[in-house]
Amino acid sequence: MDYSTMSQEALQNNFNGAKKRHNLLVKEKLNLDLSRGKPSPEQLDLSMPLLNICNSTFSSPKGTDYRNYGYLDGVPELREVLAEILSVNKENVMIGGSNSLNLMYDVLSRAYCFGVCGQTPWCKLSEIKFICPVPGYDRHFTLLEQFGIQMISVPLNDNGPDMDLVEELVASDQNIKGMFCVPRFSNPTGIVYSDEVVTRLMNMKTLATDFRIFWDNAYFAHDLYPDAPKLKNVFCEENQNIDRFYMFVSTSKITFASGGISALVCSDKNFASMHKMLSAQTINYDKINQYAHAQFLQSPENLRLHMAKHAEILRPKFEIIISALREAFEGSTVVRWTEPKGGYFITITTLPKVAHRVIELCKKAGLKLTEAGCAHPLHRDDMDSTIRVAPSFAPMEELDLCAKVLVTSLEYATLEELCKK
Ligand code: PLP
Numbered sequence: 001m002d003y004s005t006m007s008q009e010a011l012q013n014n015f016n017g018a019k020k021r022h023n024l025l026v027k028e029k030l031n032l033d034l035s036r037g038k039p040s041p042e043q044l045d046l047s048m049p050l051l052n053i054c055n056s057t058f059s060s061p062k063g064t065d066y067r068n069y070g071y072l073d074g075v076p077e078l079r080e081v082l083a084e085i086l087s088v089n090k091e092n093v094m095i096g097g098s099n100s101l102n103l104m105y106d107v108l109s110r111a112y113c114f115g116v117c118g119q120t121p122w123c124k125l126s127e128i129k130f131i132c133p134v135p136g137y138d139r140h141f142t143l144l145e146q147f148g149i150q151m152i153s154v155p156l157n158d159n160g161p162d163m164d165l166v167e168e169l170v171a172s173d174q175n176i177k178g179m180f181c182v183p184r185f186s187n188p189t190g191i192v193y194s195d196e197v198v199t200r201l202m203n204m205k206t207l208a209t210d211f212r213i214f215w216d217n218a219y220f221a222h223d224l225y226p227d228a229p230k231l232k233n234v235f236c237e238e239n240q241n242i243d244r245f246y247m248f249v250s251t252s253k254i255t256f257a258s259g260g261i262s263a264l265v266c267s268d269k270n271f272a273s274m275h276k277m278l279s280a281q282t283i284n285y286d287k288i289n290q291y292a293h294a295q296f297l298q299s300p301e302n303l304r305l306h307m308a309k310h311a312e313i314l315r316p317k318f319e320i321i322i323s324a325l326r327e328a329f330e331g332s333t334v335v336r337w338t339e340p341k342g343g344y345f346i347t348i349t350t351l352p353k354v355a356h357r358v359i360e361l362c363k364k365a366g367l368k369l370t371e372a373g374c375a376h377p378l379h380r381d382d383m384d385s386t387i388r389v390a391p392s393f394a395p396m397e398e399l400d401l402c403a404k405v406l407v408t409s410l411e412y413a414t415l416e417e418l419c420k421k
Contacts, residue, residue, distance in 0.1 A: 001411075003334055003418055015415035022365060022412045025405055030366030032402045034321075037187065037344035037390040039253050042313050046306065047255040053292040066287040072279055075287050077294035078261065085300045086220065086249065088235045088265050094274060097285045100250035100262040101139055104214060107246055107264065110277050111177070112147055116210035117243070117273045122149075122177060131169060131179040133161040135347060135375030135386050137187040140180040140216070144377070151377035152176070156189060160197030167204045174207040178214060184231040185219035188375050188388035189347040190340020198232040202239045215247040219343040221307045222253060224315045228341035235265065242267040251293060253344065254307065261286075261293045314344075317391040317399050321346060324403035334414055347375070348387040354413045355384045361409035367402055 003011065059065045066075060073079065074095025083090035096103040112128075115121040122128045128149045132141065133156040144151055152169060155162045160183070170176050181201070183193040193201075201213060215234060234245045245267075251260035266274065297303050322339050325348070329335040337348045350358060356372035363369070370388045373379035394402055 001328060002331055003414065004332075008419070011415055011418050015412070015419050018408060018411040018415055021408050022361060025365040025408060028366070030401065030405065032367040032394060032398055032405065034389050034391055034394055034402050034406070035368045035370045036393065037253075038393040039257055039310075040313065040393050040395070043253075043310050043392070044256060046309050047296070050255055050292055050296045053295045054288055057295060058288050058291060060291065066291045069283050071284055071287055072282070073275060074263070074285065075290045075294060078290045078297075081294050081297050081299065082249070082263050085297070085303055086217075086235075086247075086265060087233050088247075092235065092265050092267065092271055094264045094266070094271060094278075095285060095290055096262040096264060098250075098258065098260055098262065098289070099252055100216070100218065100248040101143075103248055103250075103262050103264050104140075104216065105143060106278075106281070107214070107274070108143060108147060110274070111210070111212065114277060116177075116212060117269060119210040125175065127175045129173065129176045131161070131166055131176060132377050133179075133181060133186075134377065135188055135388070136180065136377075137182055137216070138370075138374045138379075140214075141377045144180075149177075153377055156186065156191065158191055160191070160193035163197055163200045163204075167200065170204055170206040170208070170211060172207060176206070177208050177210060178212045180214045180216065182216045182218060184217060185222055185228075185340055185343025185345075187218070187343065188345040188386075189338045190343045190345055191338065192229040192231060192341070195232045198234060199238075202234060202241055202244070206244075211244060213245050215245050217247050217249050218253070220249055221303055222310070222344070223307065223342040224311050224318060225341045235267075243269050246270065251297075253310075254303070255293065255296065259289065261290055314392055317394065317396065318346065320399040321389060321391050321403050321406070324400075324407050328407045328411065334418070335410055344390055344392050346389040346391065348389060348410070350385045350387065350410065351414055351417050352383045352385050354417050355381065355387050357413040357416070358387055358406075358409045361412055362405055365405045365409065367405040367409075369406075 058067050060077060078095055079090045079093040083093050112122045129152055130144050130149050131154050132151045134153040135156060141151060154165050185192060247265040250262035325337050334351050338346055340346065359369045359372050373381040375386050375388055
């Protein structure tokens with residue numbers, strides 16, 4: 001529906017209609033949830049054979065007993081499989097615990113307490129800043145907030161962050177020490193960084209010599225469609241600033257969200273520094289799980305087949321939400337949304353000052369959405385126009401109803417705002 005050509009009277013009539021439909025939905029006392037990007041039980045079931053491997057296999061063909069201490073950097077079999085999947089050298093793959101957020105926390109803590117590769121620890125500086133493409137992942141912002149790191153918001157466009165602005169900032173301020181990026185199927189817009197953006201991130205001049213990009217490749221294998229865009233590999237010959245990148249991955253949304261494995265991929269220099277610091281922190285992570293994951297993931301082709309099964313479950317859920325948005329708002333300039341080719345999220349952009357109202361109206365009608373402001377540092381969405389939608393966890397049979405509540409609330413709040421004018 002195109003509200004822009006409507007008279008004030010027509011807007012008011014449509015508003016009354018949306019309000020009535022919303023009231024009917026409230027009376028249904030629904031209990032729906034599109035708030036967090038969790039895999040559904042059907043997706044988790046896809047990896048149940050992994051548990052049998054854990055139960056029965058814990059020593060390598062070479063006879064290494066993985067129930068015992070050792071292998072700080074992870075079992076060689078998993079480092080090898082992940083290296084092949086990610087097109088990197090196995091010597092640069094360090095396996096972590098069951099999730100990547102924890103690895104990011106550790107890497108940031110080390111830079112904060114001990115410094116990056118022998119440079120001044122960040123805690124000794126009067127001010128530390130990070131660039132944050134916005135909208136972004138709430139937990140990255142929470143992490144930075146906990147360390148008292150100042151967040152500089154930079155707009156995230158359809159092909160990645162606004163690089164003119166990023167280049168200008170990092171070249172002129174030595175307190176800018178890093179940047180968080182979700183380069184493939186970003187959380188929450190689902191965009192993929194273009195080759196041009198990745199190349200500019202590799203080549204840009206930074207005033208800080210210990211500047212690091214936290215390359216959170218959480219959705220590296222999470223394609224919903226075969227024609228999903230690929231991401232340029234930063235661990236390539238062409239990259240003259242390879243030390244700049246810490247890449248994080250995990251199998252939280254491949255195997256189990258609470259029983260997967262994570263990995264840090266970084267240059268030789270970064271790896272040596274991380275290894276030294278990690279050796280004071282632990283003797284090893286869970287190698288039984290690591291070895292089982294190596295057996296389960298096997299190869300890039302096997303992973304592709306496994307992820308295609310995830311996509312079969314996820315794709316229809318995304319399509320129900322997107323079809324409902326298209327049906328209600330195709331061609332509209334007041335409600336816009338992303339149509340990602342992979343990942344876990346859709347972002348809806350409303351008129352200014354409307355997002356929190358939509359979320360409130362959804363809640364009233366029994367649909368939980370992620371809280372307003374979540375995709376912005378310090379939860380401050382000054383425009384109040386971003387809504388993150390996560391369709392993965394809701395059961396398939398509830399998706400139509402979720403879409404109905406969402407669209408009705410969007411209509412209600414948008415028309416309410418337009419009628420004020
Ligand atoms: N990074 C991004 C961009 C995410 O969206 C998520 C989860 O939603 C995570 C990291 C968390 O990953 P993990 O479970 O490996 O900590």
